[in-house]
Amino acid sequence: MVEIAVMGYGVVGSGVVEVLTNHTENIAKRAKEEIRIKYILDLREFPDSPFAEKFTKSFEDIVNDPEVRVVVEVMGGLHPAFEYTKRCLEAGKSVVTSNKELVAAKGAELLALAQKENVNFLFEASVGGGIPIIRPISQCLAANDVIGIAGILNGTTNFILTKMIRDQMGFEDALALAQKLGYAERNPAADIEGHDACRKICILASLAFGKHVYPEQVHTEGITDITLADVEYADSWGGVIKLIGQVKMQENGQVQIIVCPMFLSRASQLANVDDVFNGILVRGDSTGDVVFYGKGAGKLPSASAVVADVIDCVKHFKARKYLFWEDGTPDYVQDYRLDVVEMYVRAKAEDGNGLKKVEEVFGKVTPLARKHAEPGEFAFVTQAMQEKEIDQKLEQLEVSGIEIVNRIRIGDF
Amino acid sequence: MVEIAVMGYGVVGSGVVEVLTNHTENIAKRAKEEIRIKYILDLREFPDSPFAEKFTKSFEDIVNDPEVRVVVEVMGGLHPAFEYTKRCLEAGKSVVTSNKELVAAKGAELLALAQKENVNFLFEASVGGGIPIIRPISQCLAANDVIGIAGILNGTTNFILTKMIRDQMGFEDALALAQKLGYAERNPAADIEGHDACRKICILASLAFGKHVYPEQVHTEGITDITLADVEYADSWGGVIKLIGQVKMQENGQVQIIVCPMFLSRASQLANVDDVFNGILVRGDSTGDVVFYGKGAGKLPSASAVVADVIDCVKHFKARKYLFWEDGTPDYVQDYRLDVVEMYVRAKAEDGNGLKKVEEVFGKVTPLARKHAEPGEFAFVTQAMQEKEIDQKLEQLEVSGIEIVNRIRIGDF
Secondary structure (H helix, E strand, C coil): CEEEEEECCCHHHHHHHHHHHHCHHHHHHHHCCCEEEEEEECCCCCCCCCCHHHEECCHHHHHCCCCEEEEEECCCCCCCHHHHHHHHHHCCCEEEECCHHHHHHHHHHHHHHHHHHCCCEECHHHCCCCCCCHHHHHCHHHHCCEEEEEEECCHHHHHHHHHHHHHCCCHHHHHHHHHHCCCCCCCCHHHHCCHHHHHHHHHHHHHHHCECCCHHHCEECCCCCCCHHHHHHHHHHCEEEEEEEEEEECCCCCEEEEEEEEEEECCCCCCCCCCCEEEEEEEECCCEEEEEEEECCCHHHHHHHHHHHHHHHHHCCCCCCCCCCECCCCCCECCHHHCEECEEEEEECCCCCHHHHHHHHHCCCEEECCCCCCCCEEEEECCCEEHHHHHHHHHHHHHCCCEEEEEEEECCC | CEEEEEECCCHHHHHHHHHHHHCHHHHHHHHCCCEEEEEEECCCCCCCCCCHHHEECCHHHHHCCCCEEEEEECCCCCCCHHHHHHHHHHCCCEEEECCHHHHHHHHHHHHHHHHHHCCCEECHHHCCCCCCCHHHHHCHHHHCCEEEEEEECCHHHHHHHHHHHHHCCCHHHHHHHHHHCCCCCCCCHHHHCCHHHHHHHHHHHHHHHCECCCHHHCEECCCCCCCHHHHHHHHHHCEEEEEEEEEEECCCCCEEEEEEEEEEECCCCCCCCCCCEEEEEEEECCCEEEEEEEECCCHHHHHHHHHHHHHHHHHCCCCCCCCCCECCCCCCECCHHHCEECEEEEEECCCCCHHHHHHHHHCCCEEECCCCCCCCEEEEECCCEEHHHHHHHHHHHHHCCCEEEEEEEECCC
8 A cells, every 4th residue: 555645635636635536446456556645735624524634734744754655746836835845755755746837947856856866756737637748748759759849738718719719709708708617717817928838838848858948938928919800810811819839849959939829720730629628739750740639627637647647656666757857058948039930910001001011021921801800900921030030020110100919920730 | 788679571660670770869768778679570581771680580589589578569460470479478578569450359368468477568559650549548547437439540541531521532532542642552441441440449448448349349330331422411410421439338337339430520529630640539537538639550650659669668677567458258348239329311212201201200300401412312310319229210211112321320529
């Protein structure tokens, strides 16, 4: 029998306890050991819980108990999750977490510590909830060089965009609906401003290319500026708008990484990933494109991913899982303004000569149309060029009296 | 250093050699050992190959060499692949295979032998080519009960159906094109009659539910009877026709399993899996629906899956992978005529009263229409009922003078 502790009895934590309780027999069969929860750490009281006697408010109970061999960290947030995780690893305990903030900020350090202590630090649930993605990338794709990854990594924003696309709901209304349905938090900033997706693409990038990318190195744009006008132009272009986290390895050894809304062609395998679902496309040199799709969050999907990691820890007390990346460096991420992209631009011109002026500056562009365009409004897609060149040209247009209202990158997958 | 042998130098075998050669360093890093090919078994001569000195025509060279610790079986076919695999396992060597026929026919026996000999028998490449699916089902979903699996498991038939749907190409023309492009063999029976998909759903069913399902237990229909008329009716119903392998666990402990063309709603996550791509939907009680998508075959995708298994063998010489299912039983699979389905039916009646007669027998049905229907032709979708009841009712209709031309099940995922 293996004893474990669960730190945090929120949505995922209570799910972990539920999955371990409801699948005890199957899990014991797969882990070849019975897994028993000895402690649940939470500052709140749960007197009526069937697990009441397992609750503790003291982290010291857990870290000092040599019987506890695996600790599940599902508290969320960076502190004290980081300090607790560190101390558990130092105490020779394996740690499983669903905490993307922790892994994105401290992954390299904690993986190095786990390696030193000869224990495991696993985090399948930190990206894609119940979708297996960390393990497939690290194992199944071991014989591949990953070329790039692109993903719809945040269910809340995908729900909002889906409502805007399908039901012509405005951004504010769609956000309010997401909050009402419990998909978005009262303070939705982490989701709608792209920070959550950013943490996840940092984890995937670090894993796929073996070197830590930190969230503050990644240019991140959310979806708060997307309007129904943009949705309609995307439709006329032949696609949809999705919030994408994307990373590509370049020949010079730097990665290109960004989080932003993108136009995706309807033929893209990610274009039909709707509602709260996540989809992650991994491009390998041998496999070609492989896509993983499912619920990216939620109590039971995330909990089942955590429990699968716990089982893996129990099975690998001797043979450590190979999961590792080295520390990052400041010059590892290419300045996003050097990325070459096509750009959708929505603009306004007083006279009817907007597109003519645009083509004087940009050369040939693809004009887009929508019904009920406002007076003077027009939109187009540029040819592929470096972002800084696009910036310069748009500034030129503004000087000549054209108002640039919005701009969205075109995805190429 | 670990020495391995590759049995069979066809498409996948040469791909395995290529991947091992091109990714030597990365693979050594991941396996924590250098992996070296000592033998390649093939009856043909390859005098100009850079690996010429590794070729042997004698299986005995491999099985009797104690330095060979992992054997890759990519010969295909049941014999002598089965005998060779058995002898390698008995000699204490781990075996990795891409051979779905072997695993579908002999999986339980070979897994039991591997367990007894304390070696590994791995077969990630046998289903879905380069798509990680065996490992995610067995590991990541360890904390789930799988409810069911449905998949587009054969790229050749999916290519043919895609051509019929998108380009209104007839079945024969689409097959000829697939053969010309190298997607279909000169004798395409295994693909177009559903046997290949059947082997794959047998492997997935055996793995997900822990008990072997043999191909001869599975009702299997191919796509040779699908016509453009059916494609058009599917379109008017709101979907597409796909060849599906499907399994569901029932409360009575029997599985429901079938391979056949199905109508899939356009909203299904499998409806957009086109061309030679495969897509596999796994429904878990905790994760909900998780979908895996990618190239289901091909030299490098399959080879990279084989090599990932080889790496896993090398990392698990001590800790065996938990991959196991027990032998099957004759009563484990429910008679498919007891399955409850909705059925699309295309029929012909001399008089104009076809649908009226249908509703007298079936009760309410959903009539479908298409342009350019032939005189007397009509089509409808029944309500959900047991297949044997549908059979009886269709016989009744035939007695009353209605000709039943085709019938296709409606997928419910």
